[in-house]
Amino acid sequence: MRRVVITGVGAVSPHGLTSADFWRGLTEMRSSIAPLSAFDPATFPSRVAGQVPAFKTMDYVPKSYRKATKIMARDIELAVLAADGAVRDAHLATRGVMESFGGKKPDDTWFEVDSRRIGCNIGAGLICADLNELTSAMAPAQGDDGSLSLQKWGKSDDPGKPSGMDLLTPLWLLKYLPNMLACHVSIIHDTQGPSNTITCQQASAGLALAEACRTIQRGQADIALVGGCESMVHPMGLMRWTLLHRLTTTGNDQPGRACRAMDQTADGTVIAEGGSVLIIEDLQHALARGGKIYAEVAGLGATSSARGIGGPDPAGEAMAVAMRKSLKDAGTDPRDVQLIVPAGYGIPRDDQAEASAIKSVFASRQPEVVAIRGGLGDAGAGSQALDLAAAAMALHYQTVPGAVNCTTPVEGLHVPQQTHAAALEHVLVSTGSIAGQNSAVVLRRYA
Amino acid sequence: MRNRVVITGIGWVTPLGRTIDDVWAKLLAGESGIAPTKLFDARFFPTRFAAEVKDYQLPEHLRTSGKHEEISRATGFALDAAHQAWRMAGLPMPGTPASAEVDPYSVGVYLGSGDAALDFDNFTRSALNSWDSEKRTMNMAQWGRDALGSFNALREIEQEPAMPISHVSMEFDARGPSMNCLTACAASTQALGEAAELIRRGDAEVIISGGAHSMIHPFGVTGFNRLTALSTFNEDPKRSCRPFDATRSGFVIGEGSGVLILESLDHATARGANILAEVVGYGSSADAYRVTDQHPEGRGAIVAIESALRDAGMQTSDIDYINAHGTGTKENDSTETFAIKGVFKEQAKNVPISSIKSMMGHLIAAAGAVEAITCVLCIRDQMIPPTANYSVPDPECDLDYVPNTARKAKVEVAMSNSFGFGGQNDTLIVRNFVP
Numbered sequence: 001m002r003r004v005v006i007t008g009v010g011a012v013s014p015h016g017l018t019s020a021d022f023w024r025g026l027t028e029m030r031s032s033i034a035p036l037s038a039f040d041p042a043t044f045p046s047r048v049a050g051q052v053p054a055f056k057t058m059d060y061v062p063k064s065y066r067k068a069t070k071i072m073a074r075d076i077e078l079a080v081l082a083a084d085g086a087v088r089d090a091h092l093a094t095r096g097v098m099e100s101f102g103g104k105k106p107d108d109t110w111f112e113v114d115s116r117r118i119g120c121n122i123g124a125g126l127i128c129a130d131l132n133e134l135t136s137a138m139a140p141a142q143g144d145d146g147s148l149s150l151q152k153w154g155k156s157d158d159p160g161k162p163s164g165m166d167l168l169t170p171l172w173l174l175k176y177l178p179n180m181l182a183c184h185v186s187i188i189h190d191t192q193g194p195s196n197t198i199t200c201q202q203a204s205a206g207l208a209l210a211e212a213c214r215t216i217q218r219g220q221a222d223i224a225l226v227g228g229c230e231s232m233v234h235p236m237g238l239m240r241w242t243l244l245h246r247l248t249t250t251g252n253d254q255p256g257r258a259c260r261a262m263d264q265t266a267d268g269t270v271i272a273e274g275g276s277v278l279i280i281e282d283l284q285h286a287l288a289r290g291g292k293i294y295a296e297v298a299g300l301g302a303t304s305s306a307r308g309i310g311g312p313d314p315a316g317e318a319m320a321v322a323m324r325k326s327l328k329d330a331g332t333d334p335r336d337v338q339l340i341v342p343a344g345y346g347i348p349r350d351d352q353a354e355a356s357a358i359k360s361v362f363a364s365r366q367p368e369v370v371a372i373r374g375g376l377g378d379a380g381a382g383s384q385a386l387d388l389a390a391a392a393m394a395l396h397y398q399t400v401p402g403a404v405n406c407t408t409p410v411e412g413l414h415v416p417q418q419t420h421a422a423a424l425e426h427v428l429v430s431t432g433s434i435a436g437q438n439s440a441v442v443l444r445r446y447a
Numbered sequence: 448m449r450n451r452v453v454i455t456g457i458g459w460v461t462p463l464g465r466t467i468d469d470v471w472a473k474l475l476a477g478e479s480g481i482a483p484t485k486l487f488d489a490r491f492f493p494t495r496f497a498a499e500v501k502d503y504q505l506p507e508h509l510r511t512s513g514k515h516e517e518i519s520r521a522t523g524f525a526l527d528a529a530h531q532a533w534r535m536a537g538l539p540m541p542g543t544p545a546s547a548e549v550d551p552y553s554v555g556v557y558l559g560s561g562d563a564a565l566d567f568d569n570f571t572r573s574a575l576n577s578w579d580s581e582k583r584t585m586n587m588a589q590w591g592r593d594a595l596g597s598f599n600a601l602r603e604i605e606q607e608p609a610m611p612i613s614h615v616s617m618e619f620d621a622r623g624p625s626m627n628c629l630t631a632c633a634a635s636t637q638a639l640g641e642a643a644e645l646i647r648r649g650d651a652e653v654i655i656s657g658g659a660h661s662m663i664h665p666f667g668v669t670g671f672n673r674l675t676a677l678s679t680f681n682e683d684p685k686r687s688c689r690p691f692d693a694t695r696s697g698f699v700i701g702e703g704s705g706v707l708i709l710e711s712l713d714h715a716t717a718r719g720a721n722i723l724a725e726v727v728g729y730g731s732s733a734d735a736y737r738v739t740d741q742h743p744e745g746r747g748a749i750v751a752i753e754s755a756l757r758d759a760g761m762q763t764s765d766i767d768y769i770n771a772h773g774t775g776t777k778e779n780d781s782t783e784t785f786a787i788k789g790v791f792k793e794q795a796k797n798v799p800i801s802s803i804k805s806m807m808g809h810l811i812a813a814a815g816a817v818e819a820i821t822c823v824l825c826i827r828d829q830m831i832p833p834t835a836n837y838s839v840p841d842p843e844c845d846l847d848y849v850p851n852t853a854r855k856a857k858v859e860v861a862m863s864n865s866f867g868f869g870g871q872n873d874t875l876i877v878r879n880f881v882p
Binding site for chain 1: 488489493551552556562571577580583584594595599603606608612613614621624625627637665666670671672673675739746747750754868869
């Protein structure tokens, strides 16, 4: 069986645009949650967010592809950035990287990829249309009663004027298809191998990693770009999670303290954006080209809570089964796990359910538990991708980042208050999505 | 060592009907499910027809009835199709005494389903009410106040593409791996292929797989109309979709769901299940070419077809029938033909190829699932459904498209192609089950 390792990390998060920024933010135990500035949230009860610092997507795509940035929703832009960071970190000379270096490898530490042997599996969320763009097209198509007239929307009464729909760019639909994250990335980097888009909300990235890992193990690819990205920082996203009672409403005056993941004082999560793309690779392939190895993908487990959106099972049974499956797949024992990175949304019932699952699997021999949502918020399909990036970097640097805003952890959890060096052998990353999909991943130190 | 994967149940909800045999008879008779759009007022749209599921209602007697408020059409279709397939497979409903023999953690769900329609009335009303026509921007404070008082939490979350799997998983207490992929028009073929891989590895014994989708709503049709991908043959909707014909002018938007029960051979045999067919090959690739166009030489399509053949350990001469992606757009049908010829070489002209989209329209994410079911039925009945509305040959499409009339033929092995916007290509091969 081929072993699969992580050889590159690209992370785009409220902590910054690179994996180095992300890791610095984690180890310095910063909160990057701030007043929401992407739009005016004045009438919403939760007005804080984890927003990615400003960037120009143009700077992250080859010159020949700049035009395409016009049809990228925010979620797609995040994936393009994360993928660019990942391939550069792994020193993969993809089509996009080569073009940026004038058509050749910068030096021999870069590896020229075989496009047919590289896949792409990036989890995505439900991408909302830009409200201003769509409404500006709807406005001239209002009927006499002020509502949208499908007649005016479809056909102009004045042949010299466009209809409502004509005001939308012809490629409008393509901005919002979830598979466009992977599609743009596959075009920029010329990845022609197996490609997929898992849309299981917060559990997407772990499931995408699992699937891509199997394609490498089956021999259908040597390398894959995997992960997930999403921006929840959108009026529709804020509206949806407000109505679902997922968000804290008490943190507006103290944004840095708003999300208290896995803490007893938690009272809701914070919307965020970001995500990560990891390079995973067949171990022999990575060794042969002299790639840097962050960690090995050791075990994968997936289950469903089969409860719809009725909230998590308080006992966390299905989540615990996913954890056990991933440990069994890794051929390891709960005692060999030193760190757990749970979803830890900062929503009391969700955090409690996760804690129950952790306690049932690990009994009294508790590994350290660090939920990174406390400083970052919940970026939907980007969340577990960032958790995986954190776990890979923790193993690589043999360092546990201290938890943010978790001074009174949910009972029974062992939560580090300081960043510290640690002999990490295995890290478990586990997430349950709103709709009940659970994904658990065990990463192992590569030595 | 990998497990063999068999199909033990099938079910669908389609524009031609909602039972396997009824729809199958209509496909063989060349009937069309395409008609003027009724789901919304499309009278002034460039395209005023669609392949709708008629008079749809959620099936009665769901085990978890009461937990499906505000579900989307796609989720309803998926629950219905999954029930048909589960029943045909002879699997016990959770909670019945026989269900004690099924480990819920060995039953997974893997669908290729799309996101659902926006809450159109609330969305358009709240957006327009908040539009500041002078500043040409939304007044977000006003919108927020309006939206929080008018939108319905459940109706919003039910638009997520993961909701069909969430409801199906709950209804059948399927606690194994649960996934949804959304690779546009290739999604459910990809879901079936990846689900088969999970069973091959032993990650699940049974997977409820396929897809569900409906984009027949004002903004869905707007999106495709703006792309000029849809047929605008309003004068005769039943003849609007003409795959491989020289006069083809676009695809026809459809909706529905197809669900197949995939099962490890050992599990199916142990419980004495009736085996309909075997999944023997799956191939997947990306064009990595353009967001809008397929690679003109079918580069990715060729890789997908070739890797499915390799996966099945088969030669092109083993393939008795190809269920084409065959959307009826200029580009797809010539590119697909080019790709088939690229792989099958001189044998290409001997393989019957047909597109049921000529009758059923394009079910988008759900298309691959109903087409996989069609392949199973071809094998069961040794019949191939036609490509309807074929009359004018196109020199670029010069293969045997089974024009207009169903055909009796030996079908041991059938191949189904699906290609998605953005360049995802997936091919599935199913075979008559031979122990």
